[in-house]
Amino acid sequence: MIEENEDRDITLSDPRNSLKAGGMLSAPRGRPKISFPGPGFTGYFPPDCDMGVGPNHVVTVVNIRIAFYSKSGTKTFEQTMDENGFWNGVGGASEVYSDPKVYYDAVSQRWFVYMIEVNGLGSGTHKSRVLLAVSDDNNPNGNWFKYSLDALITVGGNELWMDYPTVGMNKDGIAIGGNMFGFSAGGGVVQLMTVPKAPLLTGASGTVTSFQDATGGFTIQPARSWDNTNSRLYCLGRGNGGTIRVFAVNNLTSSPTLVQTTVTVPNYDFPNGSPSAGGGTLDTLDGRLFNCWFRAGKMVAAHTVRTVNNPTNHVRWYQFAVNNWPASGQPTLLQSGEINPAGTTHTHMPAIAMNSFGDISVIYSRSSSAIAADLVMSSRTTGDPSGTIGAPVLLKSSIGAYNAGRWGDYFSCVVDPTDDFTFWGFGMEILNGAWQTSVHSWQVSTGSTNGTEIEMSNIATITGSYLGGDVPSVIDSDNIYYQMGSVAVPGIGQAAAAQADFVVPSGTIQMTIKLAGNGGGAVGGTNMIWLFNWSTNQYVLIGSAPLSPSSNTAKTLAVRNTEVSRYINGAGEVRMLIRAHNPPRPFSNSQPLPFTYKLDEVSLFVR
Numbered sequence: 001m002i003e004e005n006e007d008r009d010i011t012l013s014d015p016r017n018s019l020k021a022g023g024m025l026s027a028p029r030g031r032p033k034i035s036f037p038g039p040g041f042t043g044y045f046p047p048d049c050d051m052g053v054g055p056n057h058v059v060t061v062v063n064i065r066i067a068f069y070s071k072s073g074t075k076t077f078e079q080t081m082d083e084n085g086f087w088n089g090v091g092g093a094s095e096v097y098s099d100p101k102v103y104y105d106a107v108s109q110r111w112f113v114y115m116i117e118v119n120g121l122g123s124g125t126h127k128s129r130v131l132l133a134v135s136d137d138n139n140p141n142g143n144w145f146k147y148s149l150d151a152l153i154t155v156g157g158n159e160l161w162m163d164y165p166t167v168g169m170n171k172d173g174i175a176i177g178g179n180m181f182g183f184s185a186g187g188g189v190v191q192l193m194t195v196p197k198a199p200l201l202t203g204a205s206g207t208v209t210s211f212q213d214a215t216g217g218f219t220i221q222p223a224r225s226w227d228n229t230n231s232r233l234y235c236l237g238r239g240n241g242g243t244i245r246v247f248a249v250n251n252l253t254s255s256p257t258l259v260q261t262t263v264t265v266p267n268y269d270f271p272n273g274s275p276s277a278g279g280g281t282l283d284t285l286d287g288r289l290f291n292c293w294f295r296a297g298k299m300v301a302a303h304t305v306r307t308v309n310n311p312t313n314h315v316r317w318y319q320f321a322v323n324n325w326p327a328s329g330q331p332t333l334l335q336s337g338e339i340n341p342a343g344t345t346h347t348h349m350p351a352i353a354m355n356s357f358g359d360i361s362v363i364y365s366r367s368s369s370a371i372a373a374d375l376v377m378s379s380r381t382t383g384d385p386s387g388t389i390g391a392p393v394l395l396k397s398s399i400g401a402y403n404a405g406r407w408g409d410y411f412s413c414v415v416d417p418t419d420d421f422t423f424w425g426f427g428m429e430i431l432n433g434a435w436q437t438s439v440h441s442w443q444v445s446t447g448s449t450n451g452t453e454i455e456m457s458n459i460a461t462i463t464g465s466y467l468g469g470d471v472p473s474v475i476d477s478d479n480i481y482y483q484m485g486s487v488a489v490p491g492i493g494q495a496a497a498a499q500a501d502f503v504v505p506s507g508t509i510q511m512t513i514k515l516a517g518n519g520g521g522a523v524g525g526t527n528m529i530w531l532f533n534w535s536t537n538q539y540v541l542i543g544s545a546p547l548s549p550s551s552n553t554a555k556t557l558a559v560r561n562t563e564v565s566r567y568i569n570g571a572g573e574v575r576m577l578i579r580a581h582n583p584p585r586p587f588s589n590s591q592p593l594p595f596t597y598k599l600d601e602v603s604l605f606v607r
Helices: 561-567
Strands: 024-028 031-037 050-053 057-062 065-070 075-080 096-105 110-119 127-135 144-150 153-155 158-169 173-182 187-196 209-213 220-222 233-238 243-250 257-264 274-276 280-282 291-295 298-307 310-321 332-339 346-354 360-367 374-380 389-391 393-396 412-415 423-431 434-443 452-454 458-463 465-468 482-485 487-489 493-503 511-518 525-533 538-547 553-559 573-582 596-606
Touching (some): 024 332, 057 434, 096 158, 153 187, 158 233, 173 233, 233 298, 274 360, 458 465, 482 493, 511 525, 511 573, 525 553, 525 561
Parallel strands (some): 050 096, 158 220
Antiparallel strands (some): 050 057, 057 065, 110 127, 158 173, 187 209, 233 243, 243 257, 346 360, 374 389, 374 393, 423 434, 511 553, 525 573
8 A cells, every 4th residue: 555745834823813704504505416436445545536527527536546437427437547557658657646636627628637746755866747638628538638747846955846736727827836845855845837728738838837935834726717717827825824825827828927915814723633433533634725716706715724712623614805916906805614513523624616606515524533434515605694604414424444544635626517506526435444435416506597495404294194205305306205194184184294494594585485296196185385474473375286196286486575584583494384185075075085295396495
């Protein structure tokens, strides 16, 4: 088994400030869609999970394998990432191939794959390179243009090699950052390499410009961007406990320049190891930012921190506005929040992304002395209170314990280019002492003209008998049902009802409800939607629709804007009653036969 180098840097500090990060909502945001296993254990610790999503494919990379999948999870290609595999023709017979990255660029509609190659750590010629591959179209199962970029630099007479590469891109070029270590002495420098994009798309040579930064902590994260108008390439880096450093590369296609500034953020301390069930400890690295995305003048990023008031490791996320800096103005913090479950549960190793709706999602690990390592995600909509994010949504749990320590070293969160709002995530979990990876997709907003869909937090039968189903059963109209058996109710006939609970953002002024289901044999029945009025402590009928005995009946009901506030309490809770009844037969007043109420979809949309 091979363990890659683990870089660390000195503990920094700066004056405390009074800014506060937001917390977690009581309800989750986002609903999982697709899930499938990624590459399995390769003998390397850690896997270094990264992923790109294109129009028709998902590409994953780990130490040291690359795999292509259809979006439904069918694997179409897998290969080792060394001179005998994917890097044949550009990779040499080196000691180390490590830290792979992959990115689908929606502007050029090409795939970009990166990896470091190092030689001379033990013996032999000193070599430090970044291997780069660029596809010739949007299908990874085709031709690639491949490059080997020299990353070795000399500082103070010492030759330094690149570790932990970070990659970003804008419409004009790419940026590759790396922490530089001495083969025998020296280090403590960050290198940032830039290359114009256009030559790389045709297999031509690109001009590499190299910058060095030794003014602060390790790891500069270039932003990944689909913006086809902004000519600057922004980067972020960890500051000194109360700041985040912001960088901008100008003139990428001609004579690049690099400038930097800082933004004050809520105070943070650097994390330590996170506990894992079975007595293990998972490495959380050193508070570095794990990824960065830019769109429409805003950047999002996340890292793992501890704070004075909370010694457990937890995810901290940020959203910044660049405000046209450095041409004018200064970057500012728009909001920040923390994913901080109660008790002794730790959250760590986050990857973050933001879609065209302004939804923000984070995929990360959750662990404790009782939890080996869950792969989870949390999300927020633009309507949620500033700095808040939804409760965790479990994507994949672990099996067994893990004692390798090294974890991550990074996960991936991206947005699907075909709709620009579906999120995809790629991370690791434990499988009987080794690591395993998995790919997941989810949606937060739906793109519906009805508004932003709010995830249901709970559903329960309150009239009749529960027959099966749960919250996921009523998320979509997909013929997967939440089912109840009806009971006889005096004066009503046969009835079945469920209570559904939601938590909506503050400032909600519009609500629309979509209901789909059928009566499982009942003839002449009615679907009804009621909302709880928190002022009067009574349910109010919002609307009804005929109850089909077999096929689904779909109904969309709008709540009057002037009445919306009645149905939301101070905590943002909305309580809904979904009821079906089949009345006594006319004239004979005889009791109708029992039926099965089958709910296919119960959705709440808000603005």
